[in-house]
Amino acid sequence: MIHLYHFWSSTCSRKVRICLAEKGIEWSSHHVDIVEKRENTEEWYVDINPKGVVPTLVYNDQIIIESNIIIEFLNDLVKKPELMPKDPYGKAQVRLWLDRSENTVHKNINILSWNRRHMERMSHLSHQEHLNILKKFPDPDKRFTMIKRLTKGVSETDEQNAISILTNFMDELDKTLVDSLWVVGDDFTLADIAIAPFIERFEVNKLNMLTDFQKWSNIGRWWAELQSRSSYKVAYSFEKPTSG
Ligand SMILES: N[C@@H](CCC(=O)N[C@@H](CS)C(=O)NCC(=O)O)C(=O)O
Numbered sequence: 001m002i003h004l005y006h007f008w009s010s011t012c013s014r015k016v017r018i019c020l021a022e023k024g025i026e027w028s029s030h031h032v033d034i035v036e037k038r039e040n041t042e043e044w045y046v047d048i049n050p051k052g053v054v055p056t057l058v059y060n061d062q063i064i065i066e067s068n069i070i071i072e073f074l075n076d077l078v079k080k081p082e083l084m085p086k087d088p089y090g091k092a093q094v095r096l097w098l099d100r101s102e103n104t105v106h107k108n109i110n111i112l113s114w115n116r117r118h119m120e121r122m123s124h125l126s127h128q129e130h131l132n133i134l135k136k137f138p139d140p141d142k143r144f145t146m147i148k149r150l151t152k153g154v155s156e157t158d159e160q161n162a163i164s165i166l167t168n169f170m171d172e173l174d175k176t177l178v179d180s181l182w183v184v185g186d187d188f189t190l191a192d193i194a195i196a197p198f199i200e201r202f203e204v205n206k207l208n209m210l211t212d213f214q215k216w217s218n219i220g221r222w223w224a225e226l227q228s229r230s231s232y233k234v235a236y237s238f239e240k241p242t243s244g
Pocket residue numbers: 010011012013034040052053054055065066067068102
């Protein structure tokens with residue numbers, strides 16, 4: 001049995017839930033509250049995910065972290081439908097998009113989410129209470145970044161830089177989609193799954209400069225197609241649990 005430790009609205013958790021639905025894999029849900037209860041920094045969770053982030057997948061006592069690695073694991077575990085190209089170059093292209101989804105898109109959307117989403121979610125806390133929570137992050141890199149954001153803020157310049165990097169990403173994605181139905185070739189792959197939750201996050205955060213589908217019409221066509229897949233609908237239908 002597959003056990004998924006995840007948070008209902010996290011982009012990386014949604015990525016894994018799309019993949020599970022594509023593969024038709026049964027899974028058992030373990031909801032980790034990363035907002036109100038901060039369960040992700042509790043000892044029991046850090047024992048399985050030393051970075052204190054979601055998602056984590058557990059299969060027969062094997063623990064797998066990092067959403068991009070989890071979806072590759074699932075693709076290897078269950079053969080059909082195949083979500084990786086057969087040829088080595090195609091595989092390399094998918095891995096490049098997976099890397100971009102994390103190191104370009106996730107990294108920069110986090111910068112833009114700080115003022116729009118994170119601070120609002122934490123507005124019930126005093127500065128000191130918020131700081132005490134961030135100090136509990138087990139991953140030194142994440143702890144340093146989050147504490148710096150809280151104490152120094154995310155400036156207009158930081159935001160403009162993130163927007164410029166994400167605009168370049170969208171230009172690149174649109175160019176890729178001129179000649180192919182999906183991000184890598186004409187078959188749906190892990191690359192499509194890895195990018196999808198971030199486009200939705202641009203929309204939710206009302207980052208209109210990053211969702212101009214008249215300008216990026218190839219992305220617009222791809223995005224509409226992706227949202228109509230049942231795997232996307234299933235992944236997004238997981239709602240915030242009322243308790244637990
Ligand atoms: N590279 C990791 C990133 C995981 C990550 O940052 N997860 C976020 C949710 S999307 C999280 O758990 N954040 C916890 C927090 O900010 O307290 C992955 O892809 O799994």
